[in-house]
Amino acid sequence: MDYKKPSQKFTGKIREVTVGSGLKLGGESVLPFYTFDGDTGAKPAVGMEIWDVFPKSWPQSLKDIFGEYADDPVKWAKFCIEKYNPDFICIRFEGANPEGDDKSPEDCAKTAERLSREVSIPLMIAGCDSNEKNAKIFVKIAEALPDKNYVFLSAVEANYKEIGAACGMAYGNIVSAESSVDLNLAKQLNILITQLGVKPEKMVMNPGCAAVGYGFEYVVTTMDRIRLAALDQNDATLQLPIISPVSFETWKAKESIATEDDMPEWGDQEERGIAMEVSTAAGVLAAGSNAVILRHPKSVEIIRKFIDELL
Amino acid sequence: MALNGMEIYKILPKKNCKECGFPTCLAFAMKLAQGGTQAEKCPYMSDEAKDKLAEATAPPMRTVTFGAGEKTYSLGGETVLFRHEKTFVNKPRFAVIFDDTESTDNVEKKINHINTVNYTRISEEMYVEIAAFRCSSQDKQKFISLIKKVTSECKKIVPMIITENPDIASAAAEEFAALGPIIYGANEQNYEAMVGIAKKHNLLLGVKAENQAKLYDLVQKIQNTDYKELLLDAGGRSLKTAFDNAVNIRRTALLSKDRTFGYPTAAFVCDMTQDKMMEIAMATLFIEKYASVIVLSDMDYSMALPLFAIRQNIYTDPQRPMRIEQGIYRIGQADEQSPLLVTVDFALTYFIVSGEVERSKVPSWILIPDAGGYSVLTAWASGKLNAKSIAKAIKDFEAESKLKTRELIIPGKVAVLKSDIEDELPGWKVIVGPREASSLTAFLKEYRQESAS
Ligand code: B12
Ligand code: SF4
Numbered sequence: 001m002d003y004k005k006p007s008q009k010f011t012g013k014i015r016e017v018t019v020g021s022g023l024k025l026g027g028e029s030v031l032p033f034y035t036f037d038g039d040t041g042a043k044p045a046v047g048m049e050i051w052d053v054f055p056k057s058w059p060q061s062l063k064d065i066f067g068e069y070a071d072d073p074v075k076w077a078k079f080c081i082e083k084y085n086p087d088f089i090c091i092r093f094e095g096a097n098p099e100g101d102d103k104s105p106e107d108c109a110k111t112a113e114r115l116s117r118e119v120s121i122p123l124m125i126a127g128c129d130s131n132e133k134n135a136k137i138f139v140k141i142a143e144a145l146p147d148k149n150y151v152f153l154s155a156v157e158a159n160y161k162e163i164g165a166a167c168g169m170a171y172g173n174i175v176s177a178e179s180s181v182d183l184n185l186a187k188q189l190n191i192l193i194t195q196l197g198v199k200p201e202k203m204v205m206n207p208g209c210a211a212v213g214y215g216f217e218y219v220v221t222t223m224d225r226i227r228l229a230a231l232d233q234n235d236a237t238l239q240l241p242i243i244s245p246v247s248f249e250t251w252k253a254k255e256s257i258a259t260e261d262d263m264p265e266w267g268d269q270e271e272r273g274i275a276m277e278v279s280t281a282a283g284v285l286a287a288g289s290n291a292v293i294l295r296h297p298k299s300v301e302i303i304r305k306f307i308d309e310l311l
Numbered sequence: 312m313a314l315n316g317m318e319i320y321k322i323l324p325k326k327n328c329k330e331c332g333f334p335t336c337l338a339f340a341m342k343l344a345q346g347g348t349q350a351e352k353c354p355y356m357s358d359e360a361k362d363k364l365a366e367a368t369a370p371p372m373r374t375v376t377f378g379a380g381e382k383t384y385s386l387g388g389e390t391v392l393f394r395h396e397k398t399f400v401n402k403p404r405f406a407v408i409f410d411d412t413e414s415t416d417n418v419e420k421k422i423n424h425i426n427t428v429n430y431t432r433i434s435e436e437m438y439v440e441i442a443a444f445r446c447s448s449q450d451k452q453k454f455i456s457l458i459k460k461v462t463s464e465c466k467k468i469v470p471m472i473i474t475e476n477p478d479i480a481s482a483a484a485e486e487f488a489a490l491g492p493i494i495y496g497a498n499e500q501n502y503e504a505m506v507g508i509a510k511k512h513n514l515l516l517g518v519k520a521e522n523q524a525k526l527y528d529l530v531q532k533i534q535n536t537d538y539k540e541l542l543l544d545a546g547g548r549s550l551k552t553a554f555d556n557a558v559n560i561r562r563t564a565l566l567s568k569d570r571t572f573g574y575p576t577a578a579f580v581c582d583m584t585q586d587k588m589m590e591i592a593m594a595t596l597f598i599e600k601y602a603s604v605i606v607l608s609d610m611d612y613s614m615a616l617p618l619f620a621i622r623q624n625i626y627t628d629p630q631r632p633m634r635i636e637q638g639i640y641r642i643g644q645a646d647e648q649s650p651l652l653v654t655v656d657f658a659l660t661y662f663i664v665s666g667e668v669e670r671s672k673v674p675s676w677i678l679i680p681d682a683g684g685y686s687v688l689t690a691w692a693s694g695k696l697n698a699k700s701i702a703k704a705i706k707d708f709e710a711e712s713k714l715k716t717r718e719l720i721i722p723g724k725v726a727v728l729k730s731d732i733e734d735e736l737p738g739w740k741v742i743v744g745p746r747e748a749s750s751l752t753a754f755l756k757e758y759r760q761e762s763a764s
Contacts, residue, residue: 001571003527006562036555180692212595213432213620215659215686217627220599221395228393254663254749255616262752265427271613275591279617282592286599298588306592309550 007037010231014041014290015200015239019174020122020149023087025204025290026241031227032288033310043311045087045291046304047124049247050076052103052111053095059257061270062295073111074118081121084300090124090153090245090293091115096137097128105140112141116148124176124293126153126245135159139166147172153245154178154206157185160193168198176243181208181218183225183238190237204241204290211250212279223287241290250276251295274298282306314367316344322363324355343368372564372573374401375540377515378469379491384440386515386542386603387575392565394629401575402626403598405618406441406471406606408581411448411457418457421609425465428615433633433662437619438467439610441493444483446474451482458487471495471517471604477504488512493542493604495519495577499529506538517577519544523559530571541574542604548582550593554600561601575603582606591617598622633658634684639708640665643674647715650675650758652744653701654722655682655690664748671752673759676714680704687722698731705736720744720758 008031016027027041034040054071055063069075077089093108095101116123125141127134138152139162154176155163168175177193179185186207193203207226210216223242230238250256256273258266266272277299281292285307294300320340331352333339342348343364350356350364374388384404391397407421429438442461446454458470471493472483480494481504495517497505502518509516518533518541520526526545533541545556556576563572578597580590591614594605598621607614627633635656642665654664656679668675680703683695690696705711705719717739721728723746732741745754 001531003524003563003571004567004569005523005559006567008562008566033554034558035551036559180689212617213624215624216621217394217624217629220625221393221629224393225395252747254747255620257747257749262749266612266616268613271587272616274588275613275617278588278592279595279621282595283599283621286596302586302588302592305589306550306596310554310596311551 005036008034009038010234012231012234012236012239014230014241016042017174017201017204017241018149019045019088019124019151023122025243029231031231032286035311040311042290044285044289044307046300046307047088047090047291047293048080048084048086048297048300049090049092049126049245049293049295050080051095052091052093052108053101055094058251058295059269059273061273062251065297074115077115077119080297081119084297086121086300088122088124088291089115089119090126092126092128092248093134093137094128096130096133098130098133100128105137108137109140109144113144116145116150122150123148124151124153124243126248131156131158135162138163142167142171142173145171145173149174151176151204151243153243155189155193157189157192160189161196164193164196164198168193168202169196172202174202174204176204176206177240178206179208181210181215181222183207183222183229186222186226187229187235187237190240194237200236200240204243206243206245209244209246209249209284210280211253211255211276212283213255214249214253216280216283220283220287223284223289227288242284242288243291243293244281244284244289245293246281246284247277247293247295247299250280270296274302278302314344314364316341319343319364319367322356322360323353324357326355328355330354369570370573371568371570372561372575373539373541373570375515375542375575377491377493378440379489382440382467382469383491384469387573389561389601390565392561392601394625398628398630399626401603402622403603403605404440405594405610406443406604407439407610408443408445408579408606408608409457409461410445411450411454418461422461422464424609424611425468428610428612429467430615432619432623433658435623437615437623439465440467440469441471441604441606442468443471443473443495443606446472446476446479446483449476449479451479454479455483455486458483462487462490469493471606473517475501475519477501477508480505481508484508484512484514488514493517495542495544497529497533499525502529502533503536506533506536509540510538513540515540515542517542517544519546521546523556526560527571530574534571543572543574543576544579545576548579550583550596553578553583554596557597557601576601577604577606578602579606581608587614590614594618595621598625632684635661635679637679637681637704637708639704639710639713640677640679641674642668642677643672645674645676647713648762649673649714649716650720650755650762651678651710651714651716651718652676652720653678653680653704655679655687655696656684657682657686657690660686664751667748667751668755671755673755675755676710678704678708678710678719687724691725691728696725696728698728698735701728701732702735705739716762718742718762722746 682690
């Protein structure tokens with residue numbers, strides 16, 4: 001008997017969403033990297049995370065790389081772009097945290113505006129730990145940067161109305177719907193945001209993320225199920241590109257932050273941090289992520305190459 | 312190939328004697344085809360029919376084993392393509408490659424890494440299971456002495472003997488048969504001899520061809536010699552081809568239900584890149600999809616920490632979250648003056664927290680309330696971890712009689728619970744701990760000093 005290669009043809013397709021002026025996400029009608037089955041859509045994008053304030057809490061190895069530039073997000077972003085060529089920059093407004101610097105929405109909007117003026121690649125705008133505060137800063141930033149197609153990370157159940165109305169509708173940007181590792185929650189939030197009037201081409205989603213070893217199996221399984229529902233069952237409410245803020249999770253894990261004094265047998269701390277970031281990124285990409293956010297330049301280089309080799 | 316009910320009916324005795332517990336042979340056949348009963352229930356079946364049926368009703372992917380004694384491992388036996396459909400059963404095993412032409416320094420370095428990477432994570436012992444030996448020298452003695460050296464210094468590893476030369480394979484198999492090695496290198500030319508060696512010692516045989524179609528032909532030929540302890544490799548040392556192979560061999564078994572490819576596969580990540588971080592990315596991919604032996608160039612902690620962790624994640628049963636029994640746990644020589652910490656009954660969280668407390672060498676008590684088996688924030692967000700559940704645990708597990716202190720340390724992520732708990736537990740003071748357990752060592756040392764002064 002001769003070999004017949006199997007294939008899984010689906011009727012569904014992930015919607016293609018354009019970020020900034022030309023970064024395309026999604027568009028695939030097969031499982032991640034299944035080039036042998038059909039159209040894999042746009043290449044998954046690799047972005048770099050920067051902060052609006054100096055990242056005091058980052059491990060020393062990262063401060064060694066970015067420290068010189070990290071007191072100013074524009075300098076920082078330019079350094080990343082010139083040196084490492086990411087597909088997008090994700091600026092995280094850690095300084096807006098009410099329990100930290102508590103920067104005002106106006107302040108944040110000014111920073112974002114300056115960044116947008118000086119930087120030519122697409123931006124993703126991430127907030128701090130407070131959903132309430134994020135709604136306030138996102139509205140101001142979207143207002144200052146209308147029709148840019150920037151992604152706002154994220155709208156959650158508690159604040160999607162304000163963020164959806166301002167970012168997704170009034171000011172023509174893109175809303176990322178964030179839910180907690182559950183297909184039904186992801187679906188429900190996507191529906192709520194669409195019902196507000198946000199167009200699906202102005203939406204992406206983050207169905208939850210975790211570092212490998214820290215509940216990561218739930219993340220993979222949720223993403224597998226979301227992708228199968230979108231492709232196999234043609235569930236239009238789940239046919240959105242997925243963004244995974246990998247670095248937000250991995251650089252909190254002990255494997256990345258324990259120093260060599262803390263854990264002598266574990267060896268080089270910088271390598272451990274990159275390893276956790278690279279593994280988590282590869283893991284979510286294989287489960288359907290269309291864009292990953294990373295910190296370390298080496299991770300950016302590796303993950304970009306990993307994607308290129310698979311497609 | 313699986314048989315349907317009518318096909319099974321054709322080979323039954325057709326006595327309709329009901330001894331199988333079914334009214335007719337046909338009814339029995341139909342049930343058998345669905346996997347609802349066993350062939351042995353019919354006492355009148357010919358041996359030939361039994362064999363045919365055993366073959367037809369066997370699971371789509373064979374479970375094979377390698378190793379010996381305590382170090383015996385199963386591979387394959389998977390029934391689903393996605394873990395949410397059921398569960399993945401036999402986790403992939405990691406191998407570190409050794410080449411008999413590489414420098415002694417390199418060999419020593421890898422031996423040292425294999426012996427150093429050996430730790431426990433959530434009650435699973437993590438270590439490299441396989442050392443893969445590649446015979447590049449074509450020198451039998453040289454090859455065997457390398458295997459001897461490594462297997463005598465790394466007590467836990469099972470060797471994988473990689474050579475396409477049957478003469479060398481036979482000598483090595485003979486020498487190390489007691490370890491239950493994998494013999495790797497059956498190909499189009501040598502397969503008869505290689506099957507002979509594998510059969511003789513009952514070893515797992517690695518089968519290699521240039522591509523999926525050629526591998527398919529070769530496996531058929533090997534199956535015709537009646538040997539079925541196989542590990543497959545469809546060539547391809549670029550990531551893209553290797554991924555294609557891993558996915559399509561698995562899909563052929565599970566979707567096309569074609570048992571020619573119903574065997575586990577190996578991924579030679581060590582041949583796909585020179586970069587350690589790239590190896591980690593690739594190995595991660597193959598853990599998710601769908602390799603059973605993952606051959607790496609080395610295994611130091613930077614590789615082990617993410618790779619063993621994600622393997623453990625992906626291969627837990629999704630229907631059964633790992634949970635720790637509620638109670639009050641004593642870490643070290645904790646006494647009535649020692650600190651009391653509260654965490655949740657999610658095994659992952661408990662093992663991380665208790666590990667850090669042990670590392671701090673500050674004897675402590677850990678209180679585990681009923682938190683639904685969830686992580687700290689999941690339990691809090693779902694209403695399982697709250698002032699009431701914590702206060703109940705304090706009472707149920709008699710913390711007040713075990714301890715003189717009336718202070719309770721809570722996870723930083725649920726700092727908001729502080730005043731609620733204090734309301735619920737009059738006389739108690741709640742201390743908000745750090746957000747991540749990795750800061751617990753420093754925190755506990757400082758806390759103990761403050762309490763002492
Ligand atoms: C896996 C996961 C799940 C799994 C559950 C797995 C489990 N058994 O817990 C599932 C899919 C079931 C799930 C469900 C839900 N989840 Co959930 N989940 C996660 C995820 C991805 C990882 C959690 C994890 O495993 N962490 C690892 C463990 C080790 O962390 P940990 O327990 O916090 O322990 C650390 C620290 O707290 C500290 N620590 C622990 N104990 C102690 C004690 C002391 C004294 C100290 C000092 C420190 C300390 O040490 C540990 C290591 O540093 C997180 C997101 C994320 N990336 O973290 C969301 C997350 C926790 N989930 C969330 C939510 C909302 C939910 C749901 C309520 C959603 C819903 N509405 O249904 C449900 C609830 C379950 C239910 N059905 O009732 C939210 C919580 C939001 C919030 N801030 O409150 C999160 C943060 C996701 C998000 N960003 O929205 N979830
Ligand atoms: S025991 Fe065998 S012969 Fe008798 S009815 Fe059942 S299948 Fe038929």
